[in-house]
Amino acid sequence: MRKPRDYDAELQALNNKAKQLRTRKQTQLGELVIATGADALGTEVLAGVLLAAIGNDDPSRKEAGANAALRSFRATPMLADQLAKTLASHKRSIQARNRLLAHRARHDMRDWRVKRRERTRQLIELGGLIAKAELIELTDDDRAVILGLLVEAAAKLKGDNRDQQLLLWRRRGARAFTQNQLAERS
Structure with missing residues (x-):
């Protein structure tokens, strides 16, 4: 060791x-x-x-x-x-x-450093998802519009159809990941 x-x-x-x-x-x-x-x-x-x-x-x-x-x-x-x-x-x-x-x-492994790295990684991955959904290009990189879309999605999740909305978005997300993986292989 x-x-x-x-x-x-x-x-x-x-x-x-x-x-x-x-x-x-x-x-x-x-x-x-x-x-x-x-x-x-x-x-x-x-x-x-x-x-x-x-x-x-x-x-x-x-x-x-x-x-x-x-x-x-x-x-x-x-x-x-x-x-x-x-x-x-x-x-x-x-x-x-x-x-x-x-x-x-x-290589600092103190708890707060590790948590900070994990949070940074999570934020980068979430930003990658926004880019993968082509929201940056579709909104001309207008941060207010992107935030408005996310606030709207959060409002829908707070509504009565939460489970139905999650199921719909999960299917769309899985389909997008599959299409992306096929496109990368080609």
């Missing part, structure tokens, strides 16, 4: 890995600041320079900054390589966590 998947343990492991990668990224960015000599600047000045760089939309200034970074990285190629690997690993870790969360949501 297959062991049930422990989503919480897997999520915890992925979150721990992401936390380690964030810490490593921060350390490497700190090393980058030191390697470029920006650590000689005051904290406020460095923060201002970084905020100005983030807010800068001028492509020529961005390109000049990228070229300056490449020249700086040539002096410390190992640091740039490590930072790139850390960023890529952090991105993969986040993607794995998102895939796991999506998988857990699809």
Whole structure:
């Protein structure tokens, strides 16, 4: 028998890995600041320079900054390589966590989720019956007309001829299903 998947343990492991990668990224960015000599600047000045760089939309200034970074990285190629690997690993870790969360949501078996799925399936099937009866095309997809037809049918079921009406509609429905199955086979 297959062991049930422990989503919480897997999520915890992925979150721990992401936390380690964030810490490593921060350390490497700190090393980058030191390697470029920006650590000689005051904290406020460095923060201002970084905020100005983030807010800068001028492509020529961005390109000049990228070229300056490449020249700086040539002096410390190992640091740039490590930072790139850390960023890529952090991105993969986040993607794995998102895939796991999506998988857990699809296979969630809590009562309210199961009931919600069953209700959704029922509504889809009922919508399929309305389409199969060609009510959408016959009413030009007028929702008010379709609802009016259904309200009229409900009123007939509340009347005195309920059993007779159900028998009539059941026969028509069975005939329509049979015709549909024959049409699909052909």
